[in-house]
Amino acid sequence: MKHDLAKHFDYHIWANRQVFERLKSLPEDLFKTEIKSVFPSVSAVIIHMCVTDSLWLDIITGGGYEETKALAVRRNEELKEANIEKLIAFFEDTAAKYQAFLEGLDNLDLPLAVEHPALGRRETTVAELMNHVINHGTYHRGNISAMLRQMGYSSVPTDYAYYLWK
Template identity: 35%
Template sequence: MTNYPVTMYNYHTWANQTILGRIKELPPAVLSQEVNSSFPTVAHALSHLYAVDTMWYQVLTGTGMPEALQASMPLNARILSTVDEYADAFSELSERMDVWLRSEPDLEQAILLDNPFAGLRQTRLSEIVLHLVNHGTYHRGNVSTMLRQMGHASVMQDYALFWYQQQSEAAAGSHGD
């Protein structure tokens, strides 16, 4: 049986690495070139995405949201110098999240989420994972738009492409070595 929150998180990891791979193909200045968009630079967008992913990881692993938000705020302001640094940071966080996902026996359990902006809410862990993925999709879309504003093509990172790539990889693996 498919565990959809885990599958969606795997998509999120793949999509992050896909957009970062595209940015690596472009001149290094793309990371810090200012544009008129939701974020002043691609680096700012990536820092925000990383900070929020980190915050939700902390919430999922037992930290209260106010504390997790406070702890992740400096990450939002920390602008890294290279795409490789972002790729490494996202990869390391993804590895931690994968370990947690494999060890969490019940993603449908509810926690009391104390959101400083919206108040208290009973929320399933699976809902938080899906929100994290949705948030990432939204901001990867921002990055794609920013790249286009700078005169560069983005890269397809749709969930449907992830399906087909996973299917192709599984088929290639089943044909043996």
């Protein structure tokens, strides 16, 4: 299980890097261009992805939901004007923390109780929440791809098969 999850998290990192490289190759103003879509801008999606990854890491490593949510609100505020380079640095820092956490963990099926204000209490595991983080990234990379198309640009392939054949 640990091997598979670590590999899937490596895919998450790889796929986000693919998107970041594509965004850096596009006109700089496109990143914050407001459009009518799922998010108001590509920048807003990236900020959401980065902050949410950090939020779940805080929860997985023992932070309470309410205190972690407050920290996420502060991070969101700090990043709202960030350029792509600053967001990449934030993502890379969070990814390194995840990797260090995973390397130091012997049992990914450790029980974890999470109290969510809207969803209630859930008995889960580190593995289940890691799968959520990976799936969440896939979902939002799809949003970015659609938004880029809406603005007349292509995205990059980030399907898992592309990762396997890289």
